[in-house]
Amino acid sequence: MSGKSPSSPMSAALDLSGGQPSVPHVSMKSGKVWTFGSTALKIAGLAVFAFLLFGPLANLALWSVAERWYTPFKLPVSYGLRYWEVVFRPTGDAMSSLATSVTIACLTVLVALAVSIPSGYALARLRLPWRTALMILFLLPQAFPSVAIYINVARVFYSIGLSGTITGVVLVHAAHGLVYSVWIAAAAFAAVDRDLELAARNIGASPLRTFFTVTLPLAAPGIMASAIFVFLESLDEFTGTFFVGVPQVTTLPLLLYNASMGGNYQIASITALILLVPSVVFMIVIERFLKADVLSKVGQ
Amino acid sequence: MERPSFLGLLLITPALIMIGALFLYPLGFSLAAAFTEPGGGLSLMHFQKAYELYSTDILFTLFIVVVSTLLTGLFSIIIAGILTLSETPWLIVALRNLYRWPLFIPFIVAAQCMRTFLAKNGLMNNSFVALGLMEPIQTTSFLDWRGIIITFVWKQVPFVTLMLAGAMASIDRATIEAGRNLGASRVRVLIELVLPQVAQTLLVGLVLSFVTMLSVLSVPMMVAGSQPTMLTVDMAFRINSYGDYATANALGVISYLMAGTVAWIYLRHNVKREVQA
Numbered sequence: 001m002s003g004k005s006p007s008s009p010m011s012a013a014l015d016l017s018g019g020q021p022s023v024p025h026v027s028m029k030s031g032k033v034w035t036f037g038s039t040a041l042k043i044a045g046l047a048v049f050a051f052l053l054f055g056p057l058a059n060l061a062l063w064s065v066a067e068r069w070y071t072p073f074k075l076p077v078s079y080g081l082r083y084w085e086v087v088f089r090p091t092g093d094a095m096s097s098l099a100t101s102v103t104i105a106c107l108t109v110l111v112a113l114a115v116s117i118p119s120g121y122a123l124a125r126l127r128l129p130w131r132t133a134l135m136i137l138f139l140l141p142q143a144f145p146s147v148a149i150y151i152n153v154a155r156v157f158y159s160i161g162l163s164g165t166i167t168g169v170v171l172v173h174a175a176h177g178l179v180y181s182v183w184i185a186a187a188a189f190a191a192v193d194r195d196l197e198l199a200a201r202n203i204g205a206s207p208l209r210t211f212f213t214v215t216l217p218l219a220a221p222g223i224m225a226s227a228i229f230v231f232l233e234s235l236d237e238f239t240g241t242f243f244v245g246v247p248q249v250t251t252l253p254l255l256l257y258n259a260s261m262g263g264n265y266q267i268a269s270i271t272a273l274i275l276l277v278p279s280v281v282f283m284i285v286i287e288r289f290l291k292a293d294v295l296s297k298v299g300q
Numbered sequence: 301m302e303r304p305s306f307l308g309l310l311l312i313t314p315a316l317i318m319i320g321a322l323f324l325y326p327l328g329f330s331l332a333a334a335f336t337e338p339g340g341g342l343s344l345m346h347f348q349k350a351y352e353l354y355s356t357d358i359l360f361t362l363f364i365v366v367v368s369t370l371l372t373g374l375f376s377i378i379i380a381g382i383l384t385l386s387e388t389p390w391l392i393v394a395l396r397n398l399y400r401w402p403l404f405i406p407f408i409v410a411a412q413c414m415r416t417f418l419a420k421n422g423l424m425n426n427s428f429v430a431l432g433l434m435e436p437i438q439t440t441s442f443l444d445w446r447g448i449i450i451t452f453v454w455k456q457v458p459f460v461t462l463m464l465a466g467a468m469a470s471i472d473r474a475t476i477e478a479g480r481n482l483g484a485s486r487v488r489v490l491i492e493l494v495l496p497q498v499a500q501t502l503l504v505g506l507v508l509s510f511v512t513m514l515s516v517l518s519v520p521m522m523v524a525g526s527q528p529t530m531l532t533v534d535m536a537f538r539i540n541s542y543g544d545y546a547t548a549n550a551l552g553v554i555s556y557l558m559a560g561t562v563a564w565i566y567l568r569h570n571v572k573r574e575v576q577a
Binding site for chain 1: 305312314315316318325326329330333391394401409417418422514515521531532545548549555556
């Protein structure tokens, strides 16, 4: 912002001519018309943008409360929460899918943290050969067309009895989320002040105690952010579960897919809304966990 | 600190085993299945079959992904450009609060949204009819290649814009002000002064988007059901209907090649930049 201050008198002068400084010597009257026209254009553009952005979501919300909606009608014929009752019925498919999804996501976070905290620390603090190559290796599962990988994972899992099991799905999700957990954990450890660790060592703490009482607590917000990333990634994952989990493991995305392909748009839309909640909450709180000092070190 | 740390290698081993078992091993498996014939020798017969059956879909996939990537780049440049160069504070605030929304929305939810929004009787056509822009008889369903492109662009623009706006915010404002003082229009400042300085970030964002779109299975399955379709759907079909791993893996290798070409363009650009520097 400080870089902007010298220019502010100029931009204030520019705004008088309606944000179009390249038109010199406009008379006051045509200047006003121009300002009005340009403002109207901006509002119209913003409205179109908002429609394209939120229209699809509005359609989803409408479908979730539409009890009957068929072709000639622009809006649902009758509204109601009947399908919400169907979805949230304790014995329904949706509740068991939600439980499966959350269980898988939590286990995925545990597995991802168990491998990424040690490797993040090693990448941030210890001397490793081919460090850059190792960092890129963790990126590869995200940077490769994944369908071709998953069909072969499914084949391998089938031969060792892991296909259609929660364990199999958790492993696939954890490998997919590893780039987030390792990269963010490494950045979080790199952002911890080394002097604090040295101070702890100086007053006689063992390396292990220093790690658990100084380094880990200081890196915790960043590691928390990586856990949230992995949790969401697992909750939203479709392709891997589609190949490895079927037919026994039905997560929310798979339920959504089956309902949608079966023409049951109400169930599909309500499931989609359930999946939206954590995504939107995350978008709002992410800045609290992922501080700028950690963010600037991601991927280094 | 001269020698590699033994402890470091020990700590990173579990993560490496995981990548090896769940990514490198299946990758080798897919290459082996694509290139070996039933007898065991090396051959390209599966590629021939894949080409005979799916040459249209290969071109279709390439077309969808390239067009979506270019449109994503275009819209991201426009939005990030307005965020950086606009002199109307309320427009910047409104746009900044709007554009991010689809960022964390899963592809499958985006696909379900578009499946209803873009349908013949969806909210988009209904709104156009209600506004008098269109007669009910003129409405058409967008649930084909256009739907896939719209969904991809809708989902990827926030991601690339986020990266691009960040990069644009960190460039030296003095160059922009100098251009403006010399009388260059904002469009010209954007194209000639700002874009060259953030080209690297734009390229990274677009390469990542390209590969992401190449890997998505749910969007082509849910938004456009019929033929032609994208390679991801063909692979799933070969497996689920015929158990035909050889052809599916040949299609997989073709999608690696597409991703690899883009990665190569990116690396070449990087090398050129470093030589210049």
